[in-house]
Amino acid sequence: MGTFDFYRRAAIVCRAIPWGRAASYGQIALLCGKPDNSRQVGYALNRGRLGVGIPAHRVVNAKGYLTGAAAFAAGDLQKRLLEAEGVEVEETERGFRVNLKKYGWHNTMEEAIHFRELFERQGI
DNA sequence: GCACTGACGCGGG
């Protein structure tokens, strides 16, 4: 799988993040079949490589920090978008943070298999 | 090819 296909997969996975939930870069990379490519997920979102209609505000780091907040139009836009979906965002010394135990997108085995088969069918 | 970068993640202390 090349990087182009990886970005196509990432776009599909990101669009599947449920309303009111948050997913980590590594989690998305894993669902795309490349667990070591978490950094590429951040790169793709930052550079708009995943196309339009991507709920980028639902992507945070593994500890729940909104590490991509600076890339939004306003400093607190990502925070407000999450709160508008009912996701509590805590303000800490080290930045905004969400509790992934409570608001994380906890994937089931069926979900992971679904994506794998979907990518297989689409040849990506 | 080389060095450096970064919306990252993990394990150890």
Next chain:
DNA sequence: TCCCGCGCCAGTG
């Protein structure tokens, strides 16, 4: 829990 160091990998000049 926090803080580091290290590994990771595509992109960039």
